[in-house]
Amino acid sequence: MEKLTMRQQKALKTKQKILDTSLYLFGRKGFNNVTVDEIVQVSGTSKGAFYTHFKSKHEVFLEKFKEIDNFYLDFMKKMPEHIDASEQILKLTETQMKYLRDYLGKDLIRTIYTNAIDPNTSQFLINESRPYFNIVHKIVEKGQENGEFKNTISPDRITNLVTRNIRGSLYDWCLYEDEKYDLVQESLDVIKLLLEGLKATNS
Amino acid sequence: MEKLTMRQQKALKTKQKILDTSLYLFGRKGFNNVTVDEIVQVSGTSKGAFYTHFKSKHEVFLEKFKEIDNFYLDFMKKMPEHIDASEQILKLTETQMKYLRDYLGKDLIRTIYTNAIDPNTSQFLINESRPYFNIVHKIVEKGQENGEFKNTISPDRITNLVTRNIRGSLYDWCLYEDEKYDLVQESLDVIKLLLEGLKATNS
DNA sequence: TTTAGTCACCGACTGTAGTCTTTAATGAAA
DNA sequence: TTTCATTAAAGACTACAGTCGGTGACTAAA
Secondary structure, eight states: OOOOOHHHHHHHHHHHHHHHHHHHHHHHHOGGGOOHHHHHHHTTOOHHHHHHHOSSHHHHHHHHHTHHHHHHHHHHHHOOSSSOHHHHHHHHHHHHHHHIIIIIOHHHHHHHHHHHHSTTSOOGGGOTTSHHHHHHHHHHHHHHHTTSBOSSSOHHHHHHHHHHHHHHHHHHHHHOOSSOOOHHHHHHHHHHHHHHHHBTTOO | OOOOOHHHHHHHHHHHHHHHHHHHHHHHHOGGGOOHHHHHHHTTOOHHHHHHHOSSHHHHHHHHHTHHHHHHHHHHHHOOSSSOHHHHHHHHHHHHHHHIIIIIOHHHHHHHHHHHHSTTSOOGGGOTTSHHHHHHHHHHHHHHHTTSBOSSSOHHHHHHHHHHHHHHHHHHHHHOOSSOOOHHHHHHHHHHHHHHHHBTTOO
């Protein structure tokens, strides 16, 4: 499986060089202020090389965004098992939002959320095989089993609603230019309210 | 106030011609498949004229979107006063979503929601002076006065959360290419759950 | 080792949104 | 009525994402 020809190894190196240079430049100047020509020039490659390895300028950033799925897997390993499902979802939300805010950053999220609307691109955000969905789904199932959540709504549906609320919070974050919007607090508030509506104790 | 010179009248006519042609072409071919050159050619005007009247291609579509605020005002005139605040919000949501789905259409909403993320453009979606905010705000206030909603959360905040949920539903609608996503049903479900969490009867 | 084919890469080219300089028609002031 | 300033409109031009035909180094089969 790891039998790469000389050629393929070199290609991989080129791809990595483009990726590194892109991310470096995006970080310095912002996605919109970096041109593909510049990336290509700084990385010492070419337009042709860029587009053999990436479908678009957006896609380079998407590659970085995908790291978040590893973050989720990591998170679950450390998640204490004994706490409530609600608590688990809140903890997940908090950690996730801090990660997005401090590590990936608003510029990246903006790029992802803009690009996701384009019908021609991959439906990454709503791809149900993402670790994120599985994690939330598992927590929700447990929450229903132990009578914490209503079971009049399917776990699939609840998962759906939770992740949609998170997307909503992130989208709104993107809308604000200044720092008036506290992503972590806003997301937690929204999720808390949603969980309130999901509690089994309400009618 | 209505003293327009010959020149201004002609200018207004040009603007209208560009607007009509644009909307016609967007409707026929989709926003992304219409070029500014085409609009200009079909409307018998010029690039220069186009950009004196509109800041961007997106902004033409935004003009259409703004009609929705008249829709809200209209809606309120017909809203029965005697029903619950929750019921009013649900009714508003349903009517609004049908209007967006059937009259404005997904292509327009996609355009608005893509454009809104761009920090350089007007923050129309989160502009709190929009009729939409005022309407929701009024309903919420009444709901708190008559003890229907918790009053541990400020009406501003609740309004905020409601409108955010709506944006979330609309954003998700944009993500789906096929017709698997029923905008009206999904929005109502989300809002119902949110209202559940806002009820005064829960702790 | 030769040879035929592949594919990573190159960079000139295309399409399109948006800008900039110029022009002429209008309107205000004398 | 003449003059001067204003501004809507025109269209050539720029910037930039993405495409496409060509090229040569590498691979694999003989």
